Amino acid sequence: MSDKHVKETIQQAMNHTLCGLSQDPFLTQRVLWRAANDKGEAQMKKKISGSLIFAFVMTLLLAGAALAITNWDSLKQYFETVRTMDTEGELARWSDEDKVSLLQAMEEAGLVTREDGRVQTALDASLPLSERGRAASRVIAERYGEDYFDSHTVEQREFPREERSPQEQADYTQWDQQYWSQWNSLEKQPLTESRIYRDTMNHLTEIGEFPRSLLRDVQVSYDFDEQQRTYTVTAAIKKELYLAKRETGQVSLFDPHQSVGYESGDTLCFQFWLDEFGAFLGIKNPNSPQARARLSLEEAQVIAEKALKVRLNVDQDALDSLPLRATYSESGEYVQEEGRFRAACTFIWGEKGDTRYMVDIDAQTGRVIKAFDWQASEAVLEQSRAWMAQLEELLREAGVSADLFNRQGEYIWQWSLQERAEWSQAARPIVRSFLDEHPEFVRYLEDVLASRYAQSPSSWPNLISLTQYAYGLPDHQAISQDKAYETAREVALSLGASRQYIDENKNHVIYYDVTDPNRPLWKVHISLIFGDADTAHPREPTAPLGYFVVMDAHTGEVLMVRERTVNTGIRELV
Amino acid sequence: MEDAREAAASPQERLASLVKEHQAMLLRVCYAYLCDAEDARDAVQETFFKAYKSFGGFRGECSEKSWLIQIARNTCLDMRRSAWHRRVDRRIRAEDLDSVAHPEAAGEEKELTAAILQLPPKLKDAVILYYFQGLSMQETADILRISQPSVSGRLSRARKRLKAFLEGEGYDER
Numbered sequence: 001m002s003d004k005h006v007k008e009t010i011q012q013a014m015n016h017t018l019c020g021l022s023q024d025p026f027l028t029q030r031v032l033w034r035a036a037n038d039k040g041e042a043q044m045k046k047k048i049s050g051s052l053i054f055a056f057v058m059t060l061l062l063a064g065a066a067l068a069i070t071n072w073d074s075l076k077q078y079f080e081t082v083r084t085m086d087t088e089g090e091l092a093r094w095s096d097e098d099k100v101s102l103l104q105a106m107e108e109a110g111l112v113t114r115e116d117g118r119v120q121t122a123l124d125a126s127l128p129l130s131e132r133g134r135a136a137s138r139v140i141a142e143r144y145g146e147d148y149f150d151s152h153t154v155e156q157r158e159f160p161r162e163e164r165s166p167q168e169q170a171d172y173t174q175w176d177q178q179y180w181s182q183w184n185s186l187e188k189q190p191l192t193e194s195r196i197y198r199d200t201m202n203h204l205t206e207i208g209e210f211p212r213s214l215l216r217d218v219q220v221s222y223d224f225d226e227q228q229r230t231y232t233v234t235a236a237i238k239k240e241l242y243l244a245k246r247e248t249g250q251v252s253l254f255d256p257h258q259s260v261g262y263e264s265g266d267t268l269c270f271q272f273w274l275d276e277f278g279a280f281l282g283i284k285n286p287n288s289p290q291a292r293a294r295l296s297l298e299e300a301q302v303i304a305e306k307a308l309k310v311r312l313n314v315d316q317d318a319l320d321s322l323p324l325r326a327t328y329s330e331s332g333e334y335v336q337e338e339g340r341f342r343a344a345c346t347f348i349w350g351e352k353g354d355t356r357y358m359v360d361i362d363a364q365t366g367r368v369i370k371a372f373d374w375q376a377s378e379a380v381l382e383q384s385r386a387w388m389a390q391l392e393e394l395l396r397e398a399g400v401s402a403d404l405f406n407r408q409g410e411y412i413w414q415w416s417l418q419e420r421a422e423w424s425q426a427a428r429p430i431v432r433s434f435l436d437e438h439p440e441f442v443r444y445l446e447d448v449l450a451s452r453y454a455q456s457p458s459s460w461p462n463l464i465s466l467t468q469y470a471y472g473l474p475d476h477q478a479i480s481q482d483k484a485y486e487t488a489r490e491v492a493l494s495l496g497a498s499r500q501y502i503d504e505n506k507n508h509v510i511y512y513d514v515t516d517p518n519r520p521l522w523k524v525h526i527s528l529i530f531g532d533a534d535t536a537h538p539r540e541p542t543a544p545l546g547y548f549v550v551m552d553a554h555t556g557e558v559l560m561v562r563e564r565t566v567n568t569g570i571r572e573l574v
Numbered sequence: 575m576e577d578a579r580e581a582a583a584s585p586q587e588r589l590a591s592l593v594k595e596h597q598a599m600l601l602r603v604c605y606a607y608l609c610d611a612e613d614a615r616d617a618v619q620e621t622f623f624k625a626y627k628s629f630g631g632f633r634g635e636c637s638e639k640s641w642l643i644q645i646a647r648n649t650c651l652d653m654r655r656s657a658w659h660r661r662v663d664r665r666i667r668a669e670d671l672d673s674v675a676h677p678e679a680a681g682e683e684k685e686l687t688a689a690i691l692q693l694p695p696k697l698k699d700a701v702i703l704y705y706f707q708g709l710s711m712q713e714t715a716d717i718l719r720i721s722q723p724s725v726s727g728r729l730s731r732a733r734k735r736l737k738a739f740l741e742g743e744g745y746d747e748r
Binding site for chain 2: 006007009010011012013014015016017018019020021022023024027028030031032034035
């Protein structure tokens with residue numbers, strides 16, 4: 001189930017289940033009345049049943065008795081300990097030391113005593129820490145629950161607001177304000193090594209289910225960037241330790257789908273940024289274009305400006321007069337061996353919605369991937385559409401399919417050799433003649449291949465691609481179509497293609513190329529593309545999308561093999 | 575056009591428009607946080623009251639829906655933290671939802687809803703905002719004041735806990 005499907009399922013379930021909640025038809029009036037009579041304090045009505053009133057009174061009596069044997073000073077000390085420990089989270093994630101420390105504070109506040117055997121065990125320093133932690137855990141869980149609690153939970157449990165006298169409430173408020181005022185000043189102090197360590201541990205538990213037992217094996221290192229005033233913190237753990245734990249299904253931090261961790265030698269690492277005061281700035285995604293870049297945007301900008309000057313004769317003044325947006329991005333170039341798009345530094349000159357120049361620089365090598373004038377690209381695109389419309393009209397007038405569909409509604413890939421041969425013999429002379437009469441159209445097509453416009457090289461019209469060569473039918477000297485397919489299949493298998501994927505795909509295409517009548521060719525495209533939703537054939541990002549095999553039609557000799565990737569245009573596969 | 579209309583409307587008219595458009599949604603959100611219909615109605619009233627009082631403070635940096643949900647969430651958290659709320663057993667079972675459910679709501683839907691309402695607070699928070707209310711990852715992160723990967727991590731953990739209820743739909747961890 002995809003994320004979108006989870007969302008839809010949850011929305012449908014909750015909306016269906018909760019749609020019976022009755023709305024208040026006078027809500028607007030009530031709010032306006034409250035606003036008109038507001039004295040600055042929110043009034044919340046409470047409906048209390050008889051049994052709840054009884055429970056409430058009993059609780060008050062019991063809590064009152066508890067308060068009688070405690071005092072605000074000891075509680076205050078305890079609350080400060082709890083807040084300082086930053087114990088927020090599920091108890092299962094606490095270290096044994098933390099559990100014992102909290103229990104120690106509880107004892108000092110008089111909330112538990114050593115008469116309880118578990119407390120005695122937990123506070124006995126001669127016993128193993130794990131045994132003490134287990135005992136402390138039982139007492140804490142009994143008091144505050146196992147699932148989740150924080151300092152607020154503790155304070156409400158031990159010192160309920162409803163039960164405080166006006167003086168106690170005033171004392172509590174004063175203490176609370178003082179605490180937060182100190183906390184705020186603490187936050188603005190530069191980070192210390194111990195705070196970096198603690199923050200790292202907090203972020204590790206936050207991002208994935210990362211047990212405390214593993215946290216102890218995490219090594220923390222950091223670099224401070226003087227210019228940016230930021231820390232890059234790296235948490236690393238031995239791969240074998242992590243994997244041993246992973247088999248139990250307990251940890252998910254380095255789940256490849258979350259993409260926040262990366263491998264480095266025999267360790268697994270995770271990086272994030274903090275500002276100089278410890279504010280969390282974000283996680284360094286090792287797969288992001290920025291993380292993969294070797295060039296800074298400033299370095300790449302120099303190259304981008306030079307590219308525009310050399311290729312398009314754009315002077316610096318023209319660029320300086322336009323607003324510039326610079327960012328790291330994924331270029332349109334797919335890197336097969338990495339299974340992802342190439343990282344690029346992208347520069348866009350012009351107002352938002354009115355781009356003028358755009359340049360993509362390879363973020364690792366500094367190579368210019370694209371540099372073009374957006375307005376010129378738009379203009380020439382319009383012109384190319386007009387040329388294509390004229391050409392298609394010529395084909396239709398001659399009774400030839402211009403949209404590459406036959407009368408059965410099948411696209412040209414599904415046609416028989418016979419159909420494609422007949423179409424080629426009729427369409428190709430018309431297209432070649434049109435191109436001869438429109439050299440500017442030919443130049444545009446060449447410029448697209450050379451990435452001189454915004455248009456991608458793979459955007460060449462299929463009609464143009466499929467009329468590059470003449471197709472016909474095999475002569476008596478040619479090897480059979482089945483033999484040609486079998487040869488191509490063997491080539492693909494020898495290059496690592498999946499036998500299952502080849503044999504279950506029905507979209508292979510075979511051409512008989514008679515452009516040179518003296519040397520006809522069999523051209524076979526072995527397709528390995530299935531739909532994204534086809535779980536039986538999941539896409540392997542680093543595997544080719546197919547193989548294009550060209551062979552001598554008479555001898556069967558393989559003359560050329562091309563792996564099809566995301567970047568391969570149709571014009572290379574015909 | 576929408577901005578111009580809002581600017582021209584009086585605060586009272588704007589409140590009426592907000593109530594009409596968002597009351598049902600906020601009731602469900604508040605119920606999800608508080609697991610009590612009466613408390614949810616109180617929280618919704620409080621939410622609109624706070625919104626009305628801070629119309630001038632809404633600078634359009636997020637969507638109106640996101641803004642209201644943020645107020646409602648804070649209101650619910652305040653109520654949930656109160657000692658009163660802590661003393662009442664809020665554990666929800668699927669059959670407890672009959673009083674607020676659509677008559678045709680399927681048993682599986684009630685079970686999934688009950689399972690969501692029983693999630694630990696942090697996970698429930700993320701599920702309500704991102705999955706139930708359809709806020710973006712960034713909006714959810716902004717409201718929870720955590721990073722996007724943290725939201726993603728919480729959602730992932732929530733999905734694992736809800737796996738049994740979602741698996742009936744063919745959920746796949748990949």
